[in-house]
Amino acid sequence: xxxxxxxxxNRGPWQQFESKLDSLESRKRSGKAPQVSGFxxxxxxxxxxxALAQERQYSPHLIDRLNQLALRGHQQLYxxxxxILYNMVYFILVGFPAAVRRxxxxxxxxxxxxxxxxxxxAVLTYYNPSLVYSIYPEESVMDFTEMYNxxxxxxxxxxxxxxxxxxxxxxxIKNNIGIGFQxxxxxxxxxxxxxFNLLFNGIAIGAVTGYLTELGYTETFFSFVVGHGAFELTGxxxxxxxxxxxxxxxxxxxxxxxxxxxxxxxxxxxxLVYGVxxxxxxxxxxxxFWSSSSYLSITAKYTAGASFWLLVLSYFALGARRGxx
Amino acid sequence: MLDTYRKLETPENIDLDIHIAxxxxxxxxxxxxxxxxxxxxxxxxxxxxxxxxxxxALWLILTFVLEWFYPVLFEVLNQGQTPGKKAMDIAxxxxxxxxxxxxxxxxxxxxxxxxxxxxxxxxxxxxxxxNKDFKRVGDLAxxxxxxxxxxxxxxxxxxxxxxxxxxxxxxxxxxxxxxxFVERQNSLTKERQQELANHLQPVFQQQNQEAVNHIVxxxxxxRGGQ
Numbered sequence: 001x002x003x004x005x006x007x008x009x010n011r012g013p014w015q016q017f018e019s020k021l022d023s024l025e026s027r028k029r030s031g032k033a034p035q036v037s038g039f040x041x042x043x044x045x046x047x048x049x050x051a052l053a054q055e056r057q058y059s060p061h062l063i064d065r066l067n068q069l070a071l072r073g074h075q076q077l078y079x080x081x082x083x084i085l086y087n088m089v090y091f092i093l094v095g096f097p098a099a100v101r102r103x104x105x106x107x108x109x110x111x112x113x114x115x116x117x118x119x120x121x122a123v124l125t126y127y128n129p130s131l132v133y134s135i136y137p138e139e140s141v142m143d144f145t146e147m148y149n150x151x152x153x154x155x156x157x158x159x160x161x162x163x164x165x166x167x168x169x170x171x172x173i174k175n176n177i178g179i180g181f182q183x184x185x186x187x188x189x190x191x192x193x194x195x196f197n198l199l200f201n202g203i204a205i206g207a208v209t210g211y212l213t214e215l216g217y218t219e220t221f222f223s224f225v226v227g228h229g230a231f232e233l234t235g236x237x238x239x240x241x242x243x244x245x246x247x248x249x250x251x252x253x254x255x256x257x258x259x260x261x262x263x264x265x266x267x268x269x270x271x272l273v274y275g276v277x278x279x280x281x282x283x284x285x286x287x288x289f290w291s292s293s294s295y296l297s298i299t300a301k302y303t304a305g306a307s308f309w310l311l312v313l314s315y316f317a318l319g320a321r322r323g324x325x
Numbered sequence: 326m327l328d329t330y331r332k333l334e335t336p337e338n339i340d341l342d343i344h345i346a347x348x349x350x351x352x353x354x355x356x357x358x359x360x361x362x363x364x365x366x367x368x369x370x371x372x373x374x375x376x377x378x379x380x381x382a383l384w385l386i387l388t389f390v391l392e393w394f395y396p397v398l399f400e401v402l403n404q405g406q407t408p409g410k411k412a413m414d415i416a417x418x419x420x421x422x423x424x425x426x427x428x429x430x431x432x433x434x435x436x437x438x439x440x441x442x443x444x445x446x447x448x449x450x451x452x453x454x455x456n457k458d459f460k461r462v463g464d465l466a467x468x469x470x471x472x473x474x475x476x477x478x479x480x481x482x483x484x485x486x487x488x489x490x491x492x493x494x495x496x497x498x499x500x501x502x503x504x505x506f507v508e509r510q511n512s513l514t515k516e517r518q519q520e521l522a523n524h525l526q527p528v529f530q531q532q533n534q535e536a537v538n539h540i541v542x543x544x545x546x547x548r549g550g551q
Contacts, residue, residue, distance in 0.1 A: 002547075002548060002549025003504075003547075003548045003549055004548050004549035005549050025404060043337075044337060047335070047337040047338075047339045050339055050341075051338075051339045054340075056497070057497035057498065057500055057501040058501075058504070059501070059504035059505060059507075059508055059548070060501070060504070060505045060508060061480065061481055061508045064342075064475075065480075067341060067342050068475060070335075070339065070341055071341050071342075071343070071422065074335055074341060074422060074423070075418070075422065075423060075424050078421075078423040078424075079423060079424045080423075080424075080426055082426075161378075163377065163378035163379050163382075164378060166378065166379050166382040167378045167379075167381045167382045167385070168382075169382055169386075170381065170382030170383065170384070170385030170386045170389075171382075171385055173385065173386050173389050174385045174386065174388065174389040174392075177389065177393075178389065178392070178393070181393060181435055182438060184435065185435040185436050185437075185438045185439060186438060186439065188436055188439045188462065188466065189439065193439075246466070259465060262465060262466050263465075263466060263467070263468040266432045266466040266467060267428060267429075267432075270428040270431065270432065273431065273435075
């Protein structure tokens with residue numbers, strides 16, 4: 001068949017298919033669902049025409065046009081359709097705790113590195129307070145000593161307003177969640193970036209803890225950190241686990257090709273990253289509006305803090321058990 | 326071979342042509358995106374400065390979103406195109422050319438901090454140059470690729486001409502070369518057209534403008550015109 005006849009016979013269907021693609025691709029769908037009946041059939045026909053046109057060596061313009069139609073059709077047909085709200089609820093109830101348990105080896109290593117370095121530094125600083133100066137510059141030490149000094153804390157809390165709480169909320173989101181994401185992504189460097197971030201944060205937090213405990217500021221310090229710590233510290237450990245997973249995929253591909261292994265471990269680490277975002281968001285909220293509150297009694301903060309820890313741990317240990325069976 | 330076209334076999338058993346985007350066009354797209362992002366950040370800073378501490382909080386949250394999710398949101402919600410990519414007519418898709426999803430987009434964009442190392446996206450550039458699909462580290466981990474999304478071109482005007490059969494039997498490749506010559510005709514100067522047509526002098530026994538006209542006639546015949 002000559003090209004002109006071929007074009008004449010099929011111009012109509014191609015135009016129909018093209019306008020269908022246009023309506024599927026346009027973002028302002030304004031509520032009404034695009035007309036899709038017959039899409040798959042038309043797509044197969046265009047594929048067929050493309051194969052014919054290639055085989056018969058029709059002119060390049062025609063082949064390009066059909067190729068483009070087929071490519072656009074391919075993208076629309078094989079697009080994954082997801083319900084984002086359902087996915088989010090399902091993820092929080094089932095996906096996240098299941099993912100943490102599936103990756104328990106990485107979570108275990110990351111937690112050991114993070115909490116281990118934290119505790120070790122805390123103990124060392126407690127018995128040798130001058131150690132804090134090899135970790136923090138002098139001004140920072142003075143800053144946080146002042147901040148948790150029971151005498152000055154009362155004065156600072158009086159001047160703190162609701163707007164300040166809100167500013168701190170923004171700061172915690174930008175800073176803490178950013179650190180979480182960085183810990184994951186830098187794990188690509190064969191895990192080194194994740195390990196560095198875990199140890200760095202563990203040592204930094206541990207030094208403050210040991211130093212302030214030794215000074216006897218335990219009440220102001222622990223009542224502040226216990227609440228959001230449940231979400232924040234576990235969040236950082238899980239971010240580290242996600243980073244380690246990524247690096248391990250690149251380092252030890254097993255029977256897959258290295259590239260395939262990397263793609264796979266990145267995909268499997270993603271639930272952990274979503275979870276880190278979720279945990280650190282809660283942590284930022286608690287830290288800004290609950291931990292800093294001066295109206296709550298110390299007992300209330302300790303009780304709430306203990307129940308947050310219990311909640312988080314049992315969420316990971318028991319969440320979605322029935323669903324996974 | 327140095328070629329940026331890839332064949333993608335679909336489940337329908339056809340080969341689609343994919344045109345991979347190279348480093349230069351991607352750097353341009355990235356520059357546009359960076360400028361937009363910077364402009365929005367400065368604009369927000371000025372606008373939110375009037376809201377005091379609450380404005381500061383909003384600015385921190387919004388810059389966090391811009392910093393980490395600007396490309397992700399555009400890529401997932403806008404057919405794989407950030408504004409910069411759209412301006413350069415490129416788009417990011419999965420390796421099998423299907424539209425990119427949340428996880429893949431987050432992986433490829435979060436790993437920008439690895440691509441950035443040690444400074445100025447050096448790692449990303451080196452990775453792109455070493456990889457035949459111009460993938461930076463983020464693309465490797467996410468299984469994504471940046472391709473050209475060509476706009477549909479207007480059909481070339483076929484010149485009105487009588488037709489005449491070719492003097493010898495042409496094989497498919499040669500036929501296609503004839504058709505392609507006529508479709509490209511308008512983008513070539515007269516002199517260049519004649520120069521190309523003169524190569525066929527041994528076959529058609531014509532020269533210069535006559536040779537061009539003769540090719541048009543043969544191509545019209547091949548295409549099916551009377």
